[in-house]
Amino acid sequence: MIASVRGQQLQENVRPEKGIVVGAGIAGLGTAIALARQGVSVTVIDRDPPPGSDDPDRAFAEWPRRGVAQFRHSHVFLARLYVLLRDHYPELLATLLQMGARKLPFSASLPPQLLDGYDALAADDDFTLLSSRRVTLELAMRRFAAAQPGIEIVPDCRVQGLVLSPDSGIPEVSGVRIGEGEKQELRADFVIDASGRTSPFPDLLRKAGARIAEESAPAGIVYFTRHYRLRPGRSEPPRGGAPSVADLGYLKFGVFRADNGWFSVTLAVPEIEDGLRALVRKAAGFDAVCAQLPGVSPWTDRACAEPMGDVYAMGGLDSLWRHYMRGPRPVVRNFFAVGDAVIRSNPLYGRGCSAGFLQGHLLARVIAQTSDPLARAQAFYAAQMREIRPYYDIMVKQDAQATRRAERARDPDYQPR
Numbered sequence: 001m002i003a004s005v006r007g008q009q010l011q012e013n014v015r016p017e018k019g020i021v022v023g024a025g026i027a028g029l030g031t032a033i034a035l036a037r038q039g040v041s042v043t044v045i046d047r048d049p050p051p052g053s054d055d056p057d058r059a060f061a062e063w064p065r066r067g068v069a070q071f072r073h074s075h076v077f078l079a080r081l082y083v084l085l086r087d088h089y090p091e092l093l094a095t096l097l098q099m100g101a102r103k104l105p106f107s108a109s110l111p112p113q114l115l116d117g118y119d120a121l122a123a124d125d126d127f128t129l130l131s132s133r134r135v136t137l138e139l140a141m142r143r144f145a146a147a148q149p150g151i152e153i154v155p156d157c158r159v160q161g162l163v164l165s166p167d168s169g170i171p172e173v174s175g176v177r178i179g180e181g182e183k184q185e186l187r188a189d190f191v192i193d194a195s196g197r198t199s200p201f202p203d204l205l206r207k208a209g210a211r212i213a214e215e216s217a218p219a220g221i222v223y224f225t226r227h228y229r230l231r232p233g234r235s236e237p238p239r240g241g242a243p244s245v246a247d248l249g250y251l252k253f254g255v256f257r258a259d260n261g262w263f264s265v266t267l268a269v270p271e272i273e274d275g276l277r278a279l280v281r282k283a284a285g286f287d288a289v290c291a292q293l294p295g296v297s298p299w300t301d302r303a304c305a306e307p308m309g310d311v312y313a314m315g316g317l318d319s320l321w322r323h324y325m326r327g328p329r330p331v332v333r334n335f336f337a338v339g340d341a342v343i344r345s346n347p348l349y350g351r352g353c354s355a356g357f358l359q360g361h362l363l364a365r366v367i368a369q370t371s372d373p374l375a376r377a378q379a380f381y382a383a384q385m386r387e388i389r390p391y392y393d394i395m396v397k398q399d400a401q402a403t404r405r406a407e408r409a410r411d412p413d414y415q416p417r
């Protein structure tokens with residue numbers, strides 16, 4: 001009896017670990033949800049204001065999301081994310097579906113001639129994609145995260161630096177700075193960088209002596225996206241006609257089915273195709289190209305759907321892998337990075353959100369398994385190399401091949417370097 005009372009007191013005296021997550025995007029929210037599940041108390045800080053509305057249509061139109069340049073670009077969420085949610089976060093999956101996201105089963109990707117002879121197996125559920133606008137996924141994750149005990153979301157707050165302990169051999173992180181002076185320091189047991197493509201932390205840490213290595217390669221394309229909403233009473237064009245996703249060498253295109261009657265079209269143009277890029281940047285040129293694509297034109301036909309806003313363009317796309325380990329040693333202590341801040345790939349593969357959430361899930365498991373900072377860094381790095389690296393290598397190779405194909409399409413005498 002005494003022993004069990006003592007045990008209870010001991011448990012009550014153990015302070016839950018406190019983590020700070022910088023960035024309330026997909027990877028940041030996913031990491032916070034996974035950490036809270038492991039009993040960590042998490043503060044998520046984001047530079048942007050909160051969504052003014054929980055309604056995807058209003059948030060799509062009104063939410064100023066300057067911290068996420070790709071916020072209004074086409075997104076689809078791969079089976080890796082679906083399976084992760086289904087198996088570990090089913091309430092979040094239910095929230096997302098309730099907000100209008102749809103499951104696209106394996107059969108949805110089969111052409112009619114294969115569909116006839118297709119007998120679904122239970123395991124085929126593992127190939128299910130999720131389709132929604134990115135705003136809808138973000139709102140669902142945010143709503144879900146905000147309802148979890150142990151998660152606090154602090155909007156409108158830009159993290160400007162790290163609190164570092166100078167004495168150890170490598171930089172040791174004990175918090176973040178949100179302004180000048182001691183009062184502007186927030187302390188934590190560890191800090192997670194989920195601040196996306198423009199993360200300030202690699203540079204800050206390098207200045208503090210962290211030897212972060214980096215691999216990167218250009219994706220070689222520029223993304224052009226326009227959103228549409230089906231007109232009342234109209235449904236999505238039937239499958240089985242011309243492909244709504246294809247790679248023509250000089251142009252890749254895709255129709256992205258989304259939520260609540262919305263869909264989008266993305267035209268991905270090789271960087272070297274200057275003329276085509278200039279054409280599709282403007283709505284009239286974008287529409288003209290869509291009208292020429294037999295798999296896209298039934299969607300963008302004005303009788304079927306109305307455009308919802310202008311064309312969004314995004315360039316500077318790359319693959320990137322940052323190494324926070326040098327051999328068996330971490331280059332910084334009590335600091336981890338997830339999502340685009342550390343690993344990113346050509347958006348055409350649609351892997352970023354799955355990879356970011358998966359990293360958060362893996363990191364939370366590592367943090368629950370050991371309190372040793374060195375063991376945490378090693379185990380997290382090993383998990384990413386095992387779960388994500390093989391896909392990364394294939395994507396980089398395919399990007400290089402696609403760039404060569406595009407060069408050859410433009411110049412038949414082209415010789416690869």
Ligand SMILES: Cc1cc2nc3c(=O)[nH]c(=O)nc-3n(C[C@H](O)[C@H](O)[C@H](O)COP(=O)(O)OP(=O)(O)OC[C@H]3O[C@@H](n4cnc5c(N)ncnc54)[C@H](O)[C@@H]3O)c2cc1C
Nearest residue numbers: 023025026027047067075076159195196339340347352353
């Ligand atoms: C054009 C395009 C299309 C894409 N399509 C797909 C797709 O179809 N499927 C898919 O899975 N992935 C896709 N991706 C990739 C996906 O968008 C990213 O991988 C994903 O958003 C990464 O999430 P993140 O949380 O790391 O970063 P983000 O979602 O970019 O979030 C970063 C967050 O950090 C905040 N922040 C930044 N700096 C600070 C600071 N100093 N202080 C506080 N907060 C800060 C920002 O406000 C933001 O909320 C696409 C990417 C692009 C560019």
